[in-house]
Amino acid sequence: MNDTVIVLVQRCERDGAMAGLRLPLTADERTVLRGRRQTACGREVLLQLPRHGALKPGDCLTDQAGSVRVEIAAAxxxxxxxxxxxxxxxxxxxxxxxxxxxxxxxxxxxxxxxxxxxxxxxxxxxxxxxxxxxxxxxxxxxxxxxxxxx
Structure with missing residues (x-):
């Protein structure tokens, strides 16, 4: 398992490409756009998102390079x-x-x-x-x- 923390810094368009990871969050957690979280498979991610409203199930996040896609799910x-x-x-x-x-x-x-x-x-x-x-x-x-x- 990769121990590197994935830093998610922006929302990405849902263009049909499959997200590589799923991030289940409660309703309260979807309103906090900064901090450490854990994906469904156990990978650690760090949210450092601009303050543009709460996350919604189905939203897609990515790192600075756009190399990782993480889909938000309602936990x-x-x-x-x-x-x-x-x-x-x-x-x-x-x-x-x-x-x-x-x-x-x-x-x-x-x-x-x-x-x-x-x-x-x-x-x-x-x-x-x-x-x-x-x-x-x-x-x-x-x-x-x-x-x-x-």
């Missing part, structure tokens, strides 16, 4: 799945969670959010069905995600 993480008896109840749950600035992945019949026992209790007390799962998490980026002050 499975511990989540709460929230289901309701009606669309209005689910909308109300999303409203209350949004007031608490909780990251949410929205679906027509369910919400996904990071596993948190306090939030699970609050949701259950509102009559919602809450279960735990472990899967990739792709929360909404928020209203101002692409906005910049400059």
């Amino acid at each position: 499975p993480e511990a989540l709460l799945r929230v289901e309701a008896g009606s669309a209005l109840e689910l909308l109300q749950a999303a409203y209350h969670l949004g007031n608490r600035h909780v990251a949410l992945e929205l679906h027509e019949r369910q919400l996904l959010l990071p596993d948190d026992s306090v939030l699970a209790g609050m949701l259950e007390s509102r009559g919602l069905r809450v279960s735990r799962c472990c899967q990739p998490f792709a929360p909404e980026s928020g209203a101002y995600a692409e906005h910049s002050h400059g």
Whole structure:
């Protein structure tokens, strides 16, 4: 196994070429564009990316020479799945969670959010069905995600 750390400095176009490595990251890790990470096969990489928004599953990164391609993947993480008896109840749950600035992945019949026992209790007390799962998490980026002050 090669012990050399791969320094990833830029995003690359998805031009159909296969990425040589896969880098699974949680939703939080996809927002941090600097630091050491480990690919799915155990290779160490160092992110030194310009601050141009969070990484998304499917994004491609490369080193300075463009000789290595690394594809970003959503890593499975511990989540709460929230289901309701009606669309209005689910909308109300999303409203209350949004007031608490909780990251949410929205679906027509369910919400996904990071596993948190306090939030699970609050949701259950509102009559919602809450279960735990472990899967990739792709929360909404928020209203101002692409906005910049400059």
